[in-house]
Amino acid sequence: MKIIGIDLAGKRDNPTGICVLNLRKAIRGNIDLCTLYSDEEILEKVNSVNPYLIVVDAPLSLPKGRCCLEKDCECSVGGHFRQSEREIRIYGSVLPLTFRGMKMLTMRGVGLARVLSDQYLLKETHPRTAQKILGFENLKKDLGNYFHFNIDPNEHELDATVAALTGFFYVNNCYLELGDANEGTIILPEGKKCLKMLIYED
Structure with a gap:
């Protein structure tokens, strides 16, 4: 079972972070x-992975x-x-969805959701809030306690990891849905x- 976390950029020229988490292998670094x-x-990328769940940092x-x-x-x-x-x-x-940057991000997220939701289980999250709930102060360091990164992650890939991790908690029934x-x-x-669920085999 695989989960993809996506930290979606509003502009297509800007970087979108992607994290693929494989739940079948409970090995640190997967x-x-x-x-x-x-x-x-x-x-x-999504179609090549064929995930069970996609969790996106963007309004859908x-x-x-x-x-x-x-x-x-x-x-x-209808409101903001x-x-x-x-x-x-x-x-x-x-931020209100009608703010310029949020409007662009929202419409891109809605467009991708229309394509993906027919084939995949799709959820929305907010990594900054998830980070706060989990008590993470330094994402790279705190996530590094549970995962070994295959590359030196940028901020977008770290947010995508938080999104995928939130998906892991969703699958394991340790989540809130607002x-x-x-x-x-x-x-x-x-x-x-929820972090107690992240127990890995050496």
Whole structure:
């Protein structure tokens, strides 16, 4: 069983971090990291891995009642946030989906979700909040306590690793799910206790 974590960039010219976590081999170091750019590269990678679960750091749906995020559209009365963003505020602030950078990221995430959701189990997460819940202060160092990186990871690959790790906790029923299932939810680790599941064989 494989999980892919994706730290999606809003612009296709910017780096998207990818982490592949294989759950069948409980051996320290069993993650593969890479950086990709275009939607075609991402989809090719996903299809080559054929994962059980994909967890993405990007909004994968629009607020209820909205068909887009343009301010001059009639749907703009639908608001700037989904229920999941309102609920996640107990952990920290999040940007409205209608902010320029977030709008670009959201529409890219929604587009990829339309393609991927027909074939794969797809979930959304927020690595910064997951990191806070897990008590990670230095991602490279803290994740290095559990994984051996196949490359020297950049920040996007580290966020993708947090996304994949959140997927691991989801599969093992140690997660929170925020928001309205009909609108789009965000999954997070249930707490630091989830880390006890990361027991590896030498």
